[in-house]
Amino acid sequence: MTTSKKKLDETSHLILHLTHRDAIKKGITVVSKGEGIYVYDAEGKEYIDLTAGVTRPVHLGYGNKELAKAIYDQICQMSYFTPMMFANAPAVELAEVLSKTVPGPINRFAFECDGSEAVETAMKLAKHYHYSKGEKERFKVISRKGAYHGVNGVGLRALGSIIPMRHMMEPLAPGSIFVESPYCYRCSLGLTYPDCDMACARNIEQVIEFEGPGLISAFIGEPIQQGFGALAPPEEYWPIVRKICDRYGILLIIDEVICGFGRTGKMFGFEHFNVQPDLITMAKGITSGYVPLGAVGCTDEVMEPIAIFNHLHTYGNHPVSCAAGLKTIEILKREKLIDNSADLGKYFLEGLQALTDHPTVGEVRGTGLWTAIDFTVEKKTRTPMPTEHLINMIERANQKGLIIKLAPIRQAIEFAPPLTIQKEKIDAALKIIDECITDEEQAMGL
Ligand SMILES: Cc1ncc(COP(=O)(O)O)c(C=O)c1O
The missing domain is CATH 3.40.640.10 (Type I PLP-dependent aspartate aminotransferase-like (Major domain))
Structure with a gap:
């Protein structure tokens, strides 16, 4: 199924869940295809989906015949x-x-x-x-x-x-x-x-x-x-x-x-x-x-x-x-995907823990392939980082072809890829996460 709409805007007849009108005005990505851990938008751009569909259900990855x-x-x-x-x-x-x-x-x-x-x-x-x-x-x-x-x-x-x-x-x-x-x-x-x-x-x-x-x-x-x-x-x-x-x-x-x-x-x-x-x-x-x-x-x-x-x-x-x-x-x-979740979850967590030198990375948490970074503007007081900076990081990641998500309390970014993910893809994702944190910290003058 395809649509002529490359981006959804306020002229669309579709009501989105939990999406602010301002975001719709900016233009909403229309996803058109999924394969393994990748999704593709209607303009053909490829993303690593580190959220298994954002709400995290896609344990087997996309397109399992x-x-x-x-x-x-x-x-x-x-x-x-x-x-x-x-x-x-x-x-x-x-x-x-x-x-x-x-x-x-x-x-x-x-x-x-x-x-x-x-x-x-x-x-x-x-x-x-x-x-x-x-x-x-x-x-x-x-x-x-x-x-x-x-x-x-x-x-x-x-x-x-x-x-x-x-x-x-x-x-x-x-x-x-x-x-x-x-x-x-x-x-x-x-x-x-x-x-x-x-x-x-x-x-x-x-x-x-x-x-x-x-x-x-x-x-x-x-x-x-x-x-x-x-x-x-x-x-x-x-x-x-x-x-x-x-x-x-x-x-x-x-x-x-x-x-x-x-x-x-x-x-x-x-x-x-x-x-x-x-x-x-x-x-x-x-x-x-x-x-x-x-x-x-x-x-x-x-x-x-x-x-x-x-x-x-x-x-x-x-x-x-x-x-x-x-x-x-x-x-x-x-396919022993639960073992993969345990093993690669540990690997992913170690990769995230290596980012704790960043001044804004507060606590890194995770169990299996469900991990998060809780951000702070001051490690001593653990004051939460304002949500707008987390949203900026998520947008930076999207631009670089990586989908990550805000945790509901809006103080952390979480990661929950399909359980089929492999090491090289985790490495690629970690590199982008690192870059997005660096870029946002620079923009904040840190
Ligand atoms: C722990 C928990 N319970 C219930 C729900 C509701 O599930 P659904 O969105 O499928 O209705 C969610 C959704 O994210 C959830 O995370």
């Missing part, structure tokens, strides 16, 4: 059937495969259209669980400041980070509770790890006591958080949260929408921590972004009291999306 064929074959075989009162073969199979792929007791799966719906469904399942057990009052959900869990009504309440989006959509669903994030580089409690004794995790207990333990349904969190840029918590964090949830009968939902399917060098992000969730949410990498799919997994214990799940999406358990999920998991495992 084996995956495309699996999708085509499923459309020919059985393109659609309802998720209610009937099952379809790919959905049954994908649930079976996931039950063996997710470590621990998570054993039951429902399929939705995207990550936001997966989050909604997880919260609904948590509510069903408590309701069916006679604890009908539990409706509140705890999330972290700096979290992101999607854009739907209930999911939005667990969205702590994207302030213009959140404020515009308020009032949020009632029962939204926010606790601190484990952001050690700029601790919101003014403490220093490890002397802090993980106050950000331990304080959750006080918040629960204040909010009413019998009113809280679930705690939701990303194992490694995107808001601040690929932020992994200290290893004690998740076990402390798990213990607190157990003490108060609160279900723990770990949101694997970004981390799942190898992004962080393990199949799931929670595998980096000594924690077992009650529910997990998945999307993005589950189909490598080729067709939409979100999923929720939960334990038998969560499903046991639920006689009927009062929920119906026309496109739930979609056979074509589930067939794509099955093929994606098969390729990820066969």
